[in-house]
Amino acid sequence: MTLRNNFHKKCFNKGDIRPFVVEGHQVGLIKSDVLKQLVKYPEVFCIRDCEQTKQGLVELNPAFRDYNERTEQLEKVLRDLRSNGLFPALQGWRDEYFEVKSEHRALLKMERAATPLFGVRKYGVDINGYVRHPTQGLCIWLQQRSNTKETWPGKWDNMVGGGLSVGFGIKETAIKEAAEEASIPKDLVKNLVSAGCVSFYFESRQGLFPNTEYVFDLELPLDFIPHNADGEVQAFELLPAKECVERLFTPDFKTTSAPVVIDFLIRHGHITADDVVDFTQIVELLHVPLQSLYTYKSRMEHAQKQNKKILCSEDKNCNCAKPLENGGIKSRHN
Template identity: 45%
Template sequence: MAAGSAWAEGVLQLLRRMNSFHGQGSSKPLCKPLYVAGQEVGLVLPRVIPHLTRYPEIFQVTDREQGRVELSSRLSSYEQRSCAIQRVLEEWRDQRLFDCLSGWRDEKYDVMARFSDDPLLNMERSATSLFGVRRYGVHVNGYVRGGDGGMAMWIGRRTHTKQTYPGMLDNLAAGGLSAGMGVKETLVKECAEEACIPESIAATARPVGTISYTYEDERGVFPECQFVYDLEVPADFVPEVGDGEVLEFYLWPLEQVKEAIAGSEFKPNCAMVILDFLIRHGILHADNERHYHQFIEGLHRAL
């Protein structure tokens, strides 16, 4: 296999992995849709459903047609729904019922059918995979443009104590959208906390789109949408380790970054964000990569 073909196959494997919920052998056909106030907001794993029947005042599980899970209509407000779900999740955590809850974050994510909708409730971050609710985040491509027009990209390495993907390569800054937080607000916050980027620089980041994917692993189902920003930083700017989530930063030529995303060192969704960068900046296109259309499809697969 030629070197270019090997690289492309590595990227295709990445995209298949990050869209594994759509593939053969996933639990997708066995999941039940989760409805709140008449809106579908998630997909409940089959191993979770039997435990919901212990809370008939909160969950109604039906077997009509393919079946569904509904949050009780008696829980009519954001606060009531959030408190009811929190009580259940705390019981499950204390009972050590699901492994994903051992990574309890004390961080809430808003739950809604679409990002443009008002949130219906919030849920502990570590539990969202049990209910297949969509998670949103922000990722920042930090890059420098040289005098010859070439680009280099700032890459972070996650600390070895991170709960997820320890020691792997990451974007310059990234983070999930906590309940009540805006997208640009989260970007500025993560830039400051992770890389000590002053707001005067972070605020110049350009919104360039989203990537979407749904994967499944031993923790559950992860439908995710990442808001992507490009941030061109001054040539003399050097990010610094901030809150301890990043071990160190590297400034790599774009070709080196391109080669690395097809390997195993990058946190997978960060590799996807960089793949999107390479496509948007014309580094990859239909005339130099025969899998170009597959790359684009793999970056934008909704649940």
């Protein structure tokens, strides 16, 4: 399957990618083309080698005091980069924010269009709308994206999908998108079933896409026909599972939506281990451990412990209390 090869290659090809660190937490990945531009803003980005891990990293100036200052300082740079016209990603500027978080804390918000440049993990929701047809069996509703959309215009896509935005819950986002994109009424959307998530890593001219999609299944009655309410969809089509698999592997299908449909077909018994040789690998690739790309903090702490041990064994009077990692940043900014 082309999917396996595409994702496999792209997932493990990290090349010269540096962690993007905010307040000690790795929140992104920076490629060399972006790095080249960020060095021009030394008051905002500190580009250095970590003293503990010896690894190159890009850090948002830790002198910024809070969520708002970090957001504003970063946004100034983004607007500047946008006006320079160097990055196609920024031409899709949406005036829509994405919240950048550490494990449990919001650190700043960033214009959505800029997130691929910073390799920020993105989260979205997708709804697999399906029908159990009396003669055709399992059938799946697909949408065709509007030709005027900034990303993937005209491509076939899941019935409903959208990014998570600041202030909205996951199921809440799914319900909102179901109404906007496919006019699904409340009495039907109440049957939404949360069904897990798929995670994949994708690289393009626009940047890096370490994406996680929360997936929902929605069984629909035979006589329901979705229609678009927000102008972002030009058509809907109901396809038997088998035809859906065929369309999935054409260039007319949005690449980053294919994993969601494949996951659906696997969970519902339409792609099985007895039929597909690489079944196990495909399932593993639908759930790439993206967390393993964002481990700067734990690697740093590990290196710190190791270095402490070495120092202690060298210096018998060491009391192990002095901090070893103070960032070494002041010297670059003073």
